[in-house]
Amino acid sequence: MSLVKYKSKRHFNETPEPEGKKAKERSKLIFVVQRHHASHLHYDFRLELKGTLKSWAVPKGPSLNPKDKRLAMMVEDHPVAYATFEGDIPEGNYGAGHVDVWDHGTYEPIDEDGEVITAAEFNRHLHAGSIKFRLKGKLLKGDFALVNMKKDEKTWLLIKHKDKYATDEEYSSEDYAKKSSLAYTATRNKGKVVKKK
Ligand code: MN
Numbered sequence: 001m002s003l004v005k006y007k008s009k010r011h012f013n014e015t016p017e018p019e020g021k022k023a024k025e026r027s028k029l030i031f032v033v034q035r036h037h038a039s040h041l042h043y044d045f046r047l048e049l050k051g052t053l054k055s056w057a058v059p060k061g062p063s064l065n066p067k068d069k070r071l072a073m074m075v076e077d078h079p080v081a082y083a084t085f086e087g088d089i090p091e092g093n094y095g096a097g098h099v100d101v102w103d104h105g106t107y108e109p110i111d112e113d114g115e116v117i118t119a120a121e122f123n124r125h126l127h128a129g130s131i132k133f134r135l136k137g138k139l140l141k142g143d144f145a146l147v148n149m150k151k152d153e154k155t156w157l158l159i160k161h162k163d164k165y166a167t168d169e170e171y172s173s174e175d176y177a178k179k180s181s182l183a184y185t186a187t188r189n190k191g192k193v194v195k196k197k
Contacts, residue, residue, distance in 0.1 A: 001052040005076035009094040016087050020079020022051040025119065031135055032083040032104040033062060035173075035181050037188060038097035043173055045072060045158060047107060047133065049119060052077040054126065058158055061102075061173025062140055066166050072146060072156040097188075100181045102173065105137035114143060132161075139176050141165040 003022060012019045032053070034044045043061035046053035056072035063070055083104060089096045109122030110132045117125075125131045129148030135141055142165035149155040160166050174182070 001050045001054075001077050003052060003077060003079055006078055009076065011093065015089050015093045017085055017089060018079055018081040020081040023048075023080040025051055029107055029109070029119070030080070030083055030104065031107045031133075031137065031140075033102045033137075033140065033173075034085070035061070035100045035102040035177055036095065036097060037181070037185050038089075038095045041185060043102060044075070044099075046078060046083065048080055048083075049123060049126070051080065053080055053082055056146065056156060056158065062144075062158055062160075063171040063173070064140070064142075064160050064165060064167045065169065065171045066160045066162050067168070068160070068171060070158040072158040074154045074156055098181070098184045100178055100184075102177060102181075103137040103139040105135060105140070107136065108134040110134050110143065129156075 001022070003020065007019070010017060026048070029048045031048065032046050034046070036042055036044050040059065043058045044055055045058050045062060046055045055075045055078050057075050058070050058072045060070050084101070086100050088098050108116050109119060111117045112132070122131060129150065130145065132143060132145045134143050142163040143161040145159045145161065146156050147159065149157060
């Protein structure tokens with residue numbers, strides 16, 4: 001868990017994103033999902049582990065439908081302070097666009113049988129390419145898995161487990177996005193139409 005990559009991609013005199021530093025390990029772990037309209041709209045799924053946020057970019061966003069296996073590309077670890085970041089990343093900067101918190105809360109690392117495990121064990125599962133966790137968010141609740149596709153280190157799938165929080169209805173994270181997020185995207189899309197003319 002290192003922030004070297006995170007820092008090397010950003011100029012903190014130009015972006016409002018937190019420079020952050022490695023945080024102390026805590027027993028209560030947080031997760032956050034940020035809706036990020038950069039060059040492409042995606043959702044960043046982040047789990048606190050060992051003082052940083054392990055991060056995946058999920059193009060379609062998370063789903064509460066267990067049938068949806070959402071592609072999740074692992075990206076660089078982010079500082080824990082990033083969990084509350086919202087705002088505009090100016091053009092010319094890495095990830096330029098708009099970031100909003102879509103959901104946040106705490107999580108518990110769990111094993112195959114749904115038993116709570118230690119962060120150290122969870123970290124071993126992460127390196128083995130398969131983790132399970134119990135989310136306690138406002139939108140995302142219950143058990144989920146992130147599974148490495150074994151194609152490379154970066155390609156994972158985010159999957160909801162069947163439990164009382166799961167749905168068999170079609171699920172779109174955009175339906176739960178903040179009005180301000182959708183307004184930003186509408187403005188960007190409008191811009192695109194104008195440019196095409
Ligand atoms: Mn992003």
